[in-house]
Amino acid sequence: MRFITPYKRAHDLGAARRGTAEHVALSTSGWALAIIVPVFVFILARTLGSGFEGVRATFSNPFVAIVTALFLVVGLLHFARGARTPIEDYTRGFLTEALILIAGGIAWALMATGLYALARLAL
Amino acid sequence: MAEPGQRNRPLSPFMIGSAYRLQMTSASSFGIRAAGLAQIAGIALFVAWLLSATISQECFERVNWLATSWLGWLVWILSAWAVWFHFLGGLRHFIFDQAKMMEIRTAERLGWAMYIGATVLTVLTIIVAVV
Numbered sequence: 001m002r003f004i005t006p007y008k009r010a011h012d013l014g015a016a017r018r019g020t021a022e023h024v025a026l027s028t029s030g031w032a033l034a035i036i037v038p039v040f041v042f043i044l045a046r047t048l049g050s051g052f053e054g055v056r057a058t059f060s061n062p063f064v065a066i067v068t069a070l071f072l073v074v075g076l077l078h079f080a081r082g083a084r085t086p087i088e089d090y091t092r093g094f095l096t097e098a099l100i101l102i103a104g105g106i107a108w109a110l111m112a113t114g115l116y117a118l119a120r121l122a123l
Numbered sequence: 124m125a126e127p128g129q130r131n132r133p134l135s136p137f138m139i140g141s142a143y144r145l146q147m148t149s150a151s152s153f154g155i156r157a158a159g160l161a162q163i164a165g166i167a168l169f170v171a172w173l174l175s176a177t178i179s180q181e182c183f184e185r186v187n188w189l190a191t192s193w194l195g196w197l198v199w200i201l202s203a204w205a206v207w208f209h210f211l212g213g214l215r216h217f218i219f220d221q222a223k224m225m226e227i228r229t230a231e232r233l234g235w236a237m238y239i240g241a242t243v244l245t246v247l248t249i250i251v252a253v254v
Contacts, residue, residue, distance in 0.1 A: 002132050027220065030213045041206055044169065045252035048199065049191055052180045059173065072170075079163060086156045089135045106163060114170040120177035 022081065029078040032070075040071040056121055065122035072114040080107035148227070151234035155212035158205040165202025168195070203248045208241035 013019040047058045058064055083103035087096055136153075139145055168190060175186035189195050215233050218224050224233060 027217070030216070034210065034213060037206060037210060041203065041248060042251055045203075045248050048252055052176065052183045052187070055173075055176045055183070055187075059176070068173075076166070079159070079166075082159050086160065092134060106167075110163075110166055110170050113174055114166075117170065117174040117177045121173070 022084075026078065026081055029074055029081070032074050033078055036067060036070050036074060039067050043067060059118060059121040062122070065118055068118055069115060072111050072118070076107040076111040080104040083107075147231040147234035151212065151215075151237050154237070155209055155216075158209040158212070161205045162202060162209065165198055165205070168198055168202075199252075200245065200249065204241050204245045207244040207248075208237055211237045211240050211244075 043058070043064055047055060050058065059068065080103060084100055087099045087103065091099060139149075143149075172186050172190045175183045190199075215237065218233075224230065
């Protein structure tokens, strides 16, 4: 077992190959989500169980539609980026690369689907 | 870049149990990762539910039946807890990034605050949803 990382594996962009930009991007999207998420959670909590017409009316409201769009875009980009951390820590090799692609694919698919549904309801 | 193939290193978390006792600081660090990943389930249910409202009333009623069944409510409530836990953990990271409140006793209290705070905020969310 080697417990010490050779310097050349750690310098420049580091083992995750993205350097400090990764931390900065997660922090800035985190600050945005600290505002967006509480608003979205309480809107969703109020809307659940309100029936077909109620749900359509809620998400056609401009404020609700904009907050939901921000939640989907910022939140799922934060997910795709943040999921890399445990994947890179707990897996190795091909599995790491595959799981990063799968996590990103799920995030982008949910973002596109959610924005499409939102556009249909709000416009 | 270093050459590939240097794989004779232990894979995390290799110390828990054998040489390291799980404690609040590591439990909250592990928890924020798990809570972040788990949120994808709630978001998937939300997107499916939102999409169904654009297709037809019949389609919406089916998805809404699932989303408001006991299983649906379980997903929503666990998601709410995961959201609030990850939210509080993120705020803790912003504090730690300023190199503040890093004494062990303080860091452990912040960990407890995440577990208790997430539970309180989840109860508050349920009250807002039901009342």
